[in-house]
Amino acid sequence: MNVQPKASHFVNGNWMEDTSGTALDVVNPATGAVIARLHEATPAVIEAALAGARAAQGAWAALKPIERGRILRRAADLIRADGDRLARLETMDTGKPLQETLVADWPSGADALEYFGGLVPSVTGETIPLGGDFAYTLREALGVCVGIGAWNYPSQIACWKSAPALAMGNAMVFKPSEVTPLGALELAQIFMQAGLPAGLFNVVQGRGAVGAALIADARVAKVSLTGSVPTGRKVYAAAAAGVRHVTMELGGKSPLIIFDDADLDSAVGAAMMANFYSAGQVCSNGTRVFVQSGILPAFLDRLTARAERIVLGDPMDMATQMGPLVSIAQAEKVMGFVDRAVAQGARLVTGGKGHGLFVEPTVFAGVTDDMEIAREEVFGPVMAVLEFSDEDEVVSRSNHTDFGLAAGVFTADLTRAHRVIGALQAGTCWINTYNLTPVEMPFGGVKLSGVGRENGKAALDYYSQIKSVYVGMGPVDAPY
Numbered sequence: 407m408n409v410q411p412k413a414s415h416f417v418n419g420n421w422m423e424d425t426s427g428t429a430l431d432v433v434n435p436a437t438g439a440v441i442a443r444l445h446e447a448t449p450a451v452i453e454a455a456l457a458g459a460r461a462a463q464g465a466w467a468a469l470k471p472i473e474r475g476r477i478l479r480r481a482a483d484l485i486r487a488d489g490d491r492l493a494r495l496e497t498m499d500t501g502k503p504l505q506e507t508l509v510a511d512w513p514s515g516a517d518a519l520e521y522f523g524g525l526v527p528s529v530t531g532e533t534i535p536l537g538g539d540f541a542y543t544l545r546e547a548l549g550v551c552v553g554i555g556a557w558n559y560p561s562q563i564a565c566w567k568s569a570p571a572l573a574m575g576n577a578m579v580f581k582p583s584e585v586t587p588l589g590a591l592e593l594a595q596i597f598m599q600a601g602l603p604a605g606l607f608n609v610v611q612g613r614g615a616v617g618a619a620l621i622a623d624a625r626v627a628k629v630s631l632t633g634s635v636p637t638g639r640k641v642y643a644a645a646a647a648g649v650r651h652v653t654m655e656l657g658g659k660s661p662l663i664i665f666d667d668a669d670l671d672s673a674v675g676a677a678m679m680a681n682f683y684s685a686g687q688v689c690s691n692g693t694r695v696f697v698q699s700g701i702l703p704a705f706l707d708r709l710t711a712r713a714e715r716i717v718l719g720d721p722m723d724m725a726t727q728m729g730p731l732v733s734i735a736q737a738e739k740v741m742g743f744v745d746r747a748v749a750q751g752a753r754l755v756t757g758g759k760g761h762g763l764f765v766e767p768t769v770f771a772g773v774t775d776d777m778e779i780a781r782e783e784v785f786g787p788v789m790a791v792l793e794f795s796d797e798d799e800v801v802s803r804s805n806h807t808d809f810g811l812a813a814g815v816f817t818a819d820l821t822r823a824h825r826v827i828g829a830l831q832a833g834t835c836w837i838n839t840y841n842l843t844p845v846e847m848p849f850g851g852v853k854l855s856g857v858g859r860e861n862g863k864a865a866l867d868y869y870s871q872i873k874s875v876y877v878g879m880g881p882v883d884a885p886y
C-alpha cells in the first residue's frame with residue numbers, strides 16, 4: 407500500500423509543498439521501513455495556512471448551523487465508507503494493531519463528526535428579562551483555531567478537535583505529531599470531498615517549533631493541544647501571551663480501584679484494557695491498579711494467565727492483539743521504566759522484556775506509592791499493581807498525584823462506587839468498566855492533566871464565546 411501523500415501539507419484547499427523545510431521521514435514502527443517522506447512547514451507554509459483560515463472563516467460562520475452540520479455528517483459517512491483503507495494507513499503510521507484501528511480510531515472520529523454535525527443546529531443563546539428592557543446572548547465562533555496532536559490516536563485526535571471547531575463556525579490549522587503525520591492529511595481530503603470550503607481545515611507538518619510558530623500568530627484565537635504535561639506547560643504559556651483560549655488534553659497516572667467484592671473477570675479484563683490497549687499508549691490508562699487485599703492473589707493469578715496469552719506481532723495481522731510501540735525512542739523510554747522498577751524493588755509478575763520496538767505486556771506487583779512506576783506516566787504496556795486495605799486509604803493514595811485525567815472503580819456496592827468517584831480528583835471516571843470514551847461523553851482532566859473538555863455538549867463551549875446584547879426599550883435616563 408503506497409501511503410506517500412501528494413505533498414506534505416494541505417493548505418487552503420490544495421496540497422502544498424516546500425522542500426526547503428526540514429525532512430520528516432515517516433517510519434512504519436512494525437517494519438522500520440520509511441513509508442513516506444515529508445517536509446516540515448516553513449514560514450511560508452504557515453503563513454499560507456493562517457491566511458487561508460482567516461479568509462475562509464467569516465463566511466463559514468455565517469452559514470446556517472444545519473448547513474455546516476450537514477458537511478460534517480457527510481465527512482463521517484465518507485470515513486465509514488473507506489474504513490478499511492483508513493485503518494490500514496493508521497496501523498502503518500502508528501504500529502497499533504489493525505483489530506484496534508478498524509474499530510477505535512477513525513470510527514470514533516466519524517462519530518465525533520456525526521455527533522457535532524447533528525448537535526450544532528440546536529445550540530442557542532438565552533434571553534434575559536430585565537423588566538421592560540431585556541438582554542440576549544449569542545454563541546459565536548472564536549475564529550482561527552490551532553489543533554496540535556499527539557501520536558497515539560492521530561486521526562481520532564484530528565477529528566475530535568476539528569469536529570466541534572468547524573461545527574461552531576471556526577477554521578482550523580492542524581499540526582499532527584511529527585511521528586504520525588499521515589491521517590490528518592486524509593481527513594483534509596475527506597472534508598474537501600464532503601464539501602467543506604477551502605481554507606477551513608488546513609494541515610501543516612512539523613515538530614514543536616512549527617506548533618510554537620502557529621500559537622504565536624496574532625490571528626489565532628485558540629489552541630487545543632493533546633500532548634504531554636511538559637509540552638502543555640509551554641503551549642499554555644505561549645497561548646497566555648496572546649490571551650488565547652486553550653484546551654489542554656495532557657498526560658495522566660490514573661488510578662483503577664478494585665474492591666474485594668468486584669466481579670473478578672471483569673476487573674481483570676478492565677485492568678488489561680486499561681494498560682495494554684494500543685500497547686499502553688493511551689493517556690487515560692489506569693496505570694495504578696489498586697487491588698484490595700482479599701482479592702489480590704486471585705486477581706494476580708487470573709491477570710497473569712490472561713496477560714501471557716496476549717498475541718504480539720505484525721499489527722496488520724488480524725490475529726495480533728498488540729503491536730510495537732510507536733518509535734524506538736518510546737520503546738527505550740518504556741524499558742528504562744521497567745528496569746528502574748525492578749531496581750526499586752517492584753516484583754515483576756510477567757513480561758518485562760523488550761524486543762526492539764515490541765515490549766511484552768508487563769505486570770509489576772508489590773508496587774509502593776513512592777516508586778517511579780507509581781508516579782510517572784510510562785506510556786507503554788506496563789501495569790503497576792498496588793495493594794490496599796480500606797476505602798479511605800485508597801481514595802487518599804489515588805489522589806496523591808499531580809495528575810487528574812481519569813479514574814475507575816470496580817465494586818458490587820453501588821453506593822460505595824458513587825461515594826468513591828465523588829472523592830476522586832479526576833475529570834473522566836468509570837464505574838465497573840474502563841477506558842470507554844464515547845463522543846457523547848465529555849472527556850478531559852483536572853490538575854496537571856488539563857484544562858477544558860473534548861466531546862459531549864461541553865466541547866462546543868470551548869470552541870465558542872458568548873456575546874451579550876442589552877436591548878433598551880425606553881428612553882435613556884442620563885444623570886447629566
Ligand SMILES: NC(=O)c1ccc[n+]([C@@H]2O[C@H](COP(=O)([O-])OP(=O)(O)OC[C@H]3O[C@@H](n4cnc5c(N)ncnc54)[C@H](O)[C@@H]3O)[C@@H](O)[C@H]2O)c1
Nearest residue numbers: 555556557582583613614617618633634637655656657689
Ligand atoms: N489527555 C488526552 O486526551 C491525551 C490523549 C493522547 C495523548 N495524551 C498525552 O500525550 C503524550 C504523548 O504524546 P506525544 O509524545 O506526542 O506528546 P508531546 O507533548 O511530545 O507532543 C505533542 C504535540 O505537541 C507538539 N509540540 C511539542 N513542543 C511544542 C511547542 N513548544 N509548541 C507547540 N507544539 C509543540 C508536538 O510536535 C506534538 O505534535 C502523553 O503524555 C499522553 O498522556 C493526552
